[in-house]
Amino acid sequence: MRYNEHMELILELKEVCKNYGVGETVICAVKNISLEITKGEFTAIAGTSGSGKTTLLNLIGGLDQPTSGSIKLNGKSLELLTSRELADLRRKNLGFIFQTFNLLPVLSGLENVEYPLLRLGLKSEEIKRRAKEAICRVGLSAVMNHRPNQMSGGQRQRVAIARAMIHQPKIILADEPTANLDKKTAADIIGLMCTLNKESGVTFIFSTHDPMIMDSASRIIKVSDGQLISSGLDG
Amino acid sequence: MAFRNIFRHKWRLILNLILLVGAFISIVGLKGFKNHVLDTIQELVIDSQYGHLQIAKKNFWENSAVEQVTDKMIGNSEELMARIAKIEGVQYVSPRLSFYGLVNTQETSISARFVAINPEIERSVQKSILIFDGKEFKNSKETLVSTGMKSKLKVRSHDEITIVSPTLIGGINAMDLKVSGIFSSGFAEIDSGTAYLNIKDAHKILDSEFVDLLVVRLDYEKDIPSVKEKISSLLGLNDFQVKSWVELAELYNQVKTFYIFQNIFIEVIILLLLILSVANTVTMNVFERLSEIGTLRALGDYESDIRSLFITESFLMGILSIVIAVPLSFIAIHIISGIHFQVMLPLASQAMDIKIIPSWDSYLEASLVCLLSAVASSLWPAHKGSKISVVTALAAKI
Numbered sequence: 001m002r003y004n005e006h007m008e009l010i011l012e013l014k015e016v017c018k019n020y021g022v023g024e025t026v027i028c029a030v031k032n033i034s035l036e037i038t039k040g041e042f043t044a045i046a047g048t049s050g051s052g053k054t055t056l057l058n059l060i061g062g063l064d065q066p067t068s069g070s071i072k073l074n075g076k077s078l079e080l081l082t083s084r085e086l087a088d089l090r091r092k093n094l095g096f097i098f099q100t101f102n103l104l105p106v107l108s109g110l111e112n113v114e115y116p117l118l119r120l121g122l123k124s125e126e127i128k129r130r131a132k133e134a135i136c137r138v139g140l141s142a143v144m145n146h147r148p149n150q151m152s153g154g155q156r157q158r159v160a161i162a163r164a165m166i167h168q169p170k171i172i173l174a175d176e177p178t179a180n181l182d183k184k185t186a187a188d189i190i191g192l193m194c195t196l197n198k199e200s201g202v203t204f205i206f207s208t209h210d211p212m213i214m215d216s217a218s219r220i221i222k223v224s225d226g227q228l229i230s231s232g233l234d235g
Numbered sequence: 236m237a238f239r240n241i242f243r244h245k246w247r248l249i250l251n252l253i254l255l256v257g258a259f260i261s262i263v264g265l266k267g268f269k270n271h272v273l274d275t276i277q278e279l280v281i282d283s284q285y286g287h288l289q290i291a292k293k294n295f296w297e298n299s300a301v302e303q304v305t306d307k308m309i310g311n312s313e314e315l316m317a318r319i320a321k322i323e324g325v326q327y328v329s330p331r332l333s334f335y336g337l338v339n340t341q342e343t344s345i346s347a348r349f350v351a352i353n354p355e356i357e358r359s360v361q362k363s364i365l366i367f368d369g370k371e372f373k374n375s376k377e378t379l380v381s382t383g384m385k386s387k388l389k390v391r392s393h394d395e396i397t398i399v400s401p402t403l404i405g406g407i408n409a410m411d412l413k414v415s416g417i418f419s420s421g422f423a424e425i426d427s428g429t430a431y432l433n434i435k436d437a438h439k440i441l442d443s444e445f446v447d448l449l450v451v452r453l454d455y456e457k458d459i460p461s462v463k464e465k466i467s468s469l470l471g472l473n474d475f476q477v478k479s480w481v482e483l484a485e486l487y488n489q490v491k492t493f494y495i496f497q498n499i500f501i502e503v504i505i506l507l508l509l510i511l512s513v514a515n516t517v518t519m520n521v522f523e524r525l526s527e528i529g530t531l532r533a534l535g536d537y538e539s540d541i542r543s544l545f546i547t548e549s550f551l552m553g554i555l556s557i558v559i560a561v562p563l564s565f566i567a568i569h570i571i572s573g574i575h576f577q578v579m580l581p582l583a584s585q586a587m588d589i590k591i592i593p594s595w596d597s598y599l600e601a602s603l604v605c606l607l608s609a610v611a612s613s614l615w616p617a618h619k620g621s622k623i624s625v626v627t628a629l630a631a632k633i
Contacts, residue, residue, distance in 0.1 A: 063533060063625040084537055091535025098629070102530040106239035116534050163534075 010170055010203055011037040011060060016069035018055050018226075029055040030066070031226040037205065039170070042197045043232070044217035045207040052226035053207035054175050060205065061094055061173045062086040074170050091119055095164030097174035097206070101156040103148040109159045110135055110144040116167045134162040138192060154185035158192065165196060174206035178213055190216050237547040241555070247516050248552065254512050255556035255605045258505045260564045262601035265501060267568060267591030269494045273487075275587060277480075279421050280487050282363030285480035286329075286450035287459055290319070290466060293476055295448065296483075304403055308445035315470070316449060322465050324458040329356040330446035332437045336400030338380075338388060338430065345387050347428045349398065351437030357450065360431070361418075368392045369416030375433050378412040383427035385417045392416050398432075402442035410440050422486075502604060509608035517549060517613045521620040528620050529628030538621040545617035546610060553609030557602045564601075568593055 018030040030052050037043060045053045058064040059071060062078050071078045074093055081089065090096075095116075103112045114131040122130075135144045138158040148156055157177060164172045174193070178186030190213050197204050206217075214220050219232035241248055281287060295307045309315065309330075316328040332351040337344055352360055354373050361371040361379065369392025372379050378398075380390065390396060392414050399409045412432060419426050438444055453462055459479050466477050481488070521528075528541055568591045577586040 058626050061533065063629070087532065087535050087537050090533060096530075096533045098530070100526075102526065102533075102629075104236065104527060104530065106236060106243065119535060119540075 007038040009036055010039045010074055011035070011205075012072040013060070014070045014072075016056075016059060016066045016071060018052075018059060018064065019067045029226050030059065032069070033223070033226075033228045034069075035221065035228070035231060037171075037203065039203055040197070040201045041203050041205075042194060042216075042218040043203075043205045043221060044214050044219070045205065045221045045223060046209065046214050047207070047223040047229075048209055051223045053209075053223060055226070056223065057173050057175050057205065057207055060171075061096060062089055091116070092167065093170045095167070095169040095172040095202075097157070097160050097164050097172065097177045099176040099179045101148070101153070101160050101180070103156055103159055103163075105148055108145045108147055109140060109151065109155075112148070112159050113144075113162045113166050116163060120167060130166060131162075134166045135159070137165075137196075138162045152185075153181050154188060157181065157185075157189050161189070161192060161196070165200070165202065168200070169202065171203045171205060174204065176207050176209075178208065178210060183212070186210070186213065237544055238551055240544075240548050241552050244516075244520070247519070251513050251516055251552060251609075252556050252559060254509055255553065255609065256560040256563060258509050258608070259556065259560035259601040259605050260567050261505060262502060262604055263564045263593055263597045264567065264571065264591055265498055266597035266600065267593045268589065269498055270592040270594055270597070271590040273491055273494065274592060276487050276490060279363055280484045281456075281480050282359040283420050283422070283425070285483050286357075287453040287456060288451040288463055288466065288477055288479055289331075289448050289483060290315070290451065290470065290475055290477050291448040293472075293474055296476070296478070305443070305445050308443075308447055309449065310445050312444075312446045312449060318469060319449065319451060319466055322462060322469070324453050324455065324462050326452045326454050327356050329353050329450050329452070330434055331448050331450050332434055332441070332446045334400055334437065334441060336398050336440075338384065339397040339399065340388050340390060340394070343388050345384070345428070347384055347430055349400070349430050349432055349437065351432050351434040353434050357452075359452065364418040364420045366416040366418050369414065372415040372431065372433065375435055376410070376412055377415040377433065379416050379418050379431040380414055381426045381429045382417060382419050384430060387428070390414050390417075398430075398440060400440050402440070403445065404442060406442065408440045408442060410436060412436065424486075502600070506604055506608050509604070510612045512612075513549070513552075513609060514612035514616065517545065518616040518619075520548075521545060521616040525620070525623060525628045525631035528623065529625050529631065532625040532628065541621035542617045545620060546613050549609045549613035550606065553606040556605050556609070560601070560605070561598065564593070564598075 013033055013035040016030055016033045017028065020027045020029055033056065045056060047053045055064065059066050060073070062073070062081070065079065073089065076089065078086065078089075104115065107115065110131055113135050114127050117127045117130060132144070135141060138161055140155060140158050140162070143151060143155060148159070151159070177193070178189055181189060193204055193206070194216055196202065208214055220230070221232050222229040292307050292309060312330045316330065319325060319328045330353060334349050335346060336349060338347045354361065354371070366379070367382065378396065380388070380396070385391075388396065394414045395411055396414060397409055397411050399407065402408050418431070434446070451462070451466070453459065463477050463479060470477070531541060572590045574589070576589045578589050579586050
């Protein structure tokens, strides 16, 4: 299977490598990966622990710089951007969901969701309205004013999903979003992500090593030892 | 968010607040004590020595050579006093004359400095000094001797002493005076060997109507520049010169300069200690929140946003410390001033109560020190936190 001309290419990786130096030893976390992802895909990056999933997501999200190769996100080559331009790109085009939720502990659920909008120059009424809509959409209207430490793991991850969605990014990157959740909650979270992907058309790329979670993906990219085993387009 | 963050580690916040509030109170206390000391010395030197203004012949203060000693002295003092007394803001004008001579009792003879005043006009001189034994002198043929003279001559009030001095025209004259009291002025240089006497007696001893200078006391200290200007234009500056007490009180100015430098030195030390102490806890805060920094960067915050967050937190902590410190400093000042703890002031020969006179500038200075140290202590940790790579920050598990 190849992409056809009607599919909008949103992410393109060409021969991306990422090496880490530990003393005199060089560890290749990502080896020569080339990938293309189109708008609206619900893609899983699958692999065992240490296979390079998180590094790959960090490179795609502009959180880390590749040692070689190029990454084009929404037509922009990330390696050409400054730190400030990368921050702008993340602010406007990317949403992040983390394994450990990474909510800001001093803010309520609603305030956490509002946070990405604060830097976009919107009016406070607009920010409040959109944040309430987003938090209701993930089913947390009852606990929106609770602090993260007053919420369950599933609730925290729903807040994180609402936060990742609120500014209508092009891509949402989720690094093992269900790893810290029980099976039922994990299934709920993946279900929610899947629904949001279908409703809003936002591209989801998430990493996982859970076969059950992988099954819900429309495409599975397999990595092992930093190398691409399967791009999910082979058959 | 910054405001909420400062309350995340309550004990750490309390520790920082104790440091900042303690420093605030120390600075207000130090400056307030300095104000008290300088105000006290100022009152002493104005009342007992200089008045607000002094008028003398052109070469009186310069010690320049003259043909006759009277060339440095004022001859027509009564007429000048009458003219100056009419100037608005002048409370009184009084003549002064000082000379050196011998003081004799039946057993002892010492040299001494005599200061002749008009006790009816210059009441403040005797009011500002502490009389241990006896009372103020009001009449002719009376004298008030210092504690230093008392111990050298072994005299008490009502004893008689004899003053021997050369006259202004070269002869020798003597006069018997009754000791009306023993005084301490608060100034060691005066208390070591000075006696006050009536200027009429001094004129008789010196066989002259000349005076050294005229002391002008004003209703309000703030009028010094304007009255000085009026006196200068009234007398003309060819023959006379007019000096304010600040120009004359060299020791006061030295003490003031000393206190200013001492306070600056202490404040700089306090500032450095605060910066080091607060920086330690701010650094802990930053490195405990690396994962949060990573999250904020992932959400699109700039490095400058991270720096601003931590600097704002420290700034707010500084503001909070000031809000707490202001009422606490009032209480502390009230308590310290109420203890009546006595201390020997510079130049003084008698102990005085420690009092703290707070001023707006001391509160402003203490506030600046607190804010500056709080903000300065966050600069390096905030910079380091903002420069950590996003991936490293996100991976932090503290």
